[in-house]
Amino acid sequence: MKKNDRYIYPAVFTYEPGQEIAVTIPDLDVATSGENDDDALLSARELLGCVLYGLEEDGEEIPAPSQLKDVSVAENEHTALVDVYMPSVRQAQSSKAVNRTVTLPAWLNSLAVEHNVNFSQTLQAALRDQLKVH
Template sequence: MAKYAYPAVFTPEKNGFYSIVFPDLEGCYTCGDSIEDGIEHAQDVLALVLFEYEKEKKEIPKPSTLDAIPLADGCFANYIACDTMAYRKRYNNKAVKKTLTLPEWLNEAAMEKGLNFSQVLQEALIQKIDGE
């Protein structure tokens, strides 16, 4: 889980549309109604593809440099950045049941205070992950 930047090739299409492909990543492509729309879609598809690489523990290829990418007339390349952790938080939010063990005194004290165990555990885990 990390932040990435990969080059994307933008190809102008009719009516101001763009086709966008990431030459370093198989099956990583999208399109947009404008450059701004294309960049937004490119960030999303890049995060999705790299999330899948991470999930499947596939080797993530090293990104090419912009000057190493051959371009057809009218095309241009630009780096697109994404954060797969942000993507996970946004789209991979399915609840998962966990069983855990606590000392009885801690359970009783938490129940007396009316604490929500799931919420407290989530907050503690997020703090621990972000603190690394």
């Protein structure tokens, strides 16, 4: 499956008094919200990236976006195009840190702590050497 660098989908922004702005992306059947227009748009962009990245990773078909003019809205709703630049999303996911529990002899842990060893950096360097990845 070819991965696009940029996707653009229509989103529906719903305004209700005293509530956050609800944002739905009808073509993907997902929703988010934001405190104001800027926050709602950023939330929609982040959600769009996460959903599309997941579809890419799972090898699922990515639905074609609807035309903005074809999205119907209620009186308290507005449409906008939301875009996402996928290389940034993919990069963020590929360098995402994960936690691992490591068991060490107590004496080695104490010595490392005494010398201010950064356990994360040390483990990463050792794994790169072991796996011959640089």
